[in-house]
Amino acid sequence: MSQNVLRAVALFLVLLLSFGLCACKDPLRSTEEEEQTVMTVGGMDVSYGFYRALVLSCRDQIAKDFDAWEDADQAVEMEEKIRAEVLQALRNFYAVFALCKEYDIDIDDAYITDQVDRAVESQMEQFDDTDAYVKSLAEEYSNHSINRLMQQQNICRNTLYYAMLQGGAFETDPTALRKLIDSDAFIRIKQILVVGEHSVMADDGSFFTPPEQHTNAEAKHLAERARERYLTGEDFDRLVEQYGESLHMAGNTDGYYICRGMWDDVNEEAAFSLVVDEVSTVIESDQGYSVFLRCEKEKNYIDTHFDELCQGYYEASFGLALEETGEALAVETTQLYDSISIKDMK
Numbered sequence: 001m002s003q004n005v006l007r008a009v010a011l012f013l014v015l016l017l018s019f020g021l022c023a024c025k026d027p028l029r030s031t032e033e034e035e036q037t038v039m040t041v042g043g044m045d046v047s048y049g050f051y052r053a054l055v056l057s058c059r060d061q062i063a064k065d066f067d068a069w070e071d072a073d074q075a076v077e078m079e080e081k082i083r084a085e086v087l088q089a090l091r092n093f094y095a096v097f098a099l100c101k102e103y104d105i106d107i108d109d110a111y112i113t114d115q116v117d118r119a120v121e122s123q124m125e126q127f128d129d130t131d132a133y134v135k136s137l138a139e140e141y142s143n144h145s146i147n148r149l150m151q152q153q154n155i156c157r158n159t160l161y162y163a164m165l166q167g168g169a170f171e172t173d174p175t176a177l178r179k180l181i182d183s184d185a186f187i188r189i190k191q192i193l194v195v196g197e198h199s200v201m202a203d204d205g206s207f208f209t210p211p212e213q214h215t216n217a218e219a220k221h222l223a224e225r226a227r228e229r230y231l232t233g234e235d236f237d238r239l240v241e242q243y244g245e246s247l248h249m250a251g252n253t254d255g256y257y258i259c260r261g262m263w264d265d266v267n268e269e270a271a272f273s274l275v276v277d278e279v280s281t282v283i284e285s286d287q288g289y290s291v292f293l294r295c296e297k298e299k300n301y302i303d304t305h306f307d308e309l310c311q312g313y314y315e316a317s318f319g320l321a322l323e324e325t326g327e328a329l330a331v332e333t334t335q336l337y338d339s340i341s342i343k344d345m346k
Contacts (some may be wrong), residue, residue, distance in 0.1 A: 058085050091329055170318070
């Protein structure tokens, strides 16, 4: 998945899995403040409560382990970064609803509403009572309305995916797919990934933390050292085992078979810029410091993993369609948006 999509997913997974709400007379009802409109994205209202939940989650991720607010210039930079991250997350979120309209999917129809009700009821059953449910939500900045919205988007996303798959938005003919996978649209990549001090773990657990945490400088040096040793003739797979900290590359001599849309933008561009048997420079990304080697694809691997590769192509194509839709959504902010201080938000 692209970097923008990965960041959006990271924000929403926090909310989807662990919730939040401020208490009021009806514990499941949002306050007037929470219901105020902060902006519209593609003509769809974004409530203050939802915006706040995303901002605070993002602020925890970006500025949790160090005090970024003491220095005035750094505080301004941090506020701009959080606003940008949240805006991108909102574009990706509402892209699902916008694309549903193009496929004549009513996001409020009886089937989707019923599925949302079932999902929320299932969550609430895990708590002793409503207050406990609300408290759990509040601890993660969300509320009952936001939780319902998250569930609605998740169900609409799944509905949209299958509608696009069945509607011919993606190539599904096996012969055409095999030709696609055999072409340069798919490449085979091996990776040496060394984790830095502020590396962000991918949602799929694509790296694990080493026994001793590296500083960024140490991680970069290790990646450079691994690359130098490969250039002097050492085996890349052995260097992966010695230096690599990617969970997926551990014991994996096949590497990755990827198409556009599967990785974050930085690593994807680096990988696709290589020709077969070419090694990259050290590439810095949110995941750490990587050295990539492009390899010749193997027919036997493609034969054995054909269905898996097709599934990866479908999901990547879906993600790219959502990203394109999200980028095209018009955003209009309200006066409330301009009055909000990211630093002081609680």
